Amino acid sequence: MNSLYLDFCHSTVFPDFFFIMKRASSESASSKTAPKKLSTFNNTGGFTVDSIPPHHYHLGENNYAVVSDFANVLNVYIRKFKTNENGRIFPTKNGVSFSPYVWESLVTEMDNSSLPSETGKVLIVRDTLFLTSAWIENVPYVSLQRYVTKQDFSRQFLSSVCLLTETEWNQLQCLRKKISESCKSLMFNNFLKKKTLLEVSSRFPRTNLQMELSDVEMVLSMSLTELLADNIKRRIARK
Secondary structure (H helix, E strand, O other), rough: OOOHHHHHHHHHHHHHHHHHHHHHHHHHHHOOOOOOOHHHOOOOOOOOOOOOOOEEOOOOOOHHHHHHEHHOOOOOEEEEEEOOOOOEEEEEEEEEEOOHHHHHHHHHHHHHOOOHHHHHHOOOOOOOOEEEEEEOOOEEEEEEEEEOOOOOEEEEEEEEEEEEHHHHHHHHOHHHHHHHHHHHHHHHHHHHHHHHHHHHHOOOOOHHHHOOOHHHHHHHHHHHHHHHHHHHHHHHHHO
């Protein structure tokens, strides 16, 4: 389906799109560059409980599940946040992160995980994510910790640990479909922008097209709007 979609874009959208892109690139050179869209953990302003950003999912207490493309790398974060004196919420370094591939594997294991458990049950996902139960003052938690496998096949655990209460763990399971949808959405958007930039760069000299992905996104939106308007005009003219 993706190949059909890309073929459609290339044959139907891109011919007109490149004409608009060429015109817009010369216009953007003389105008102020649009502000870049900040990734989740590059936004130093934080957020409030009344304005939770897209792809952020509150699990309870101070823990959030976040899908982010920070540094152009797509990851799922389960991280503790903190609230400052002004009521703004910021991420801390306490938590774990892993790829969407690991996330989808974790999703398939959730129903049979039986966590938290008094039996000391352990769940290992894709030989990189370690889940077990932790009891603190007789309160059960689900512990998530990343590890790496060395050349001698020994495991080295990373220092950061994420602790979820039983309620937060259940909430994560309830939100798994939405989190997976966020992964797919960001993955497709990033792929489309990079594919567009690659196509544009192959047709125009790089010296004449110094554009960031944010510029491409802006021009692509404009080109699709103009194509839609032209299509409507042609349909009206036929009547």
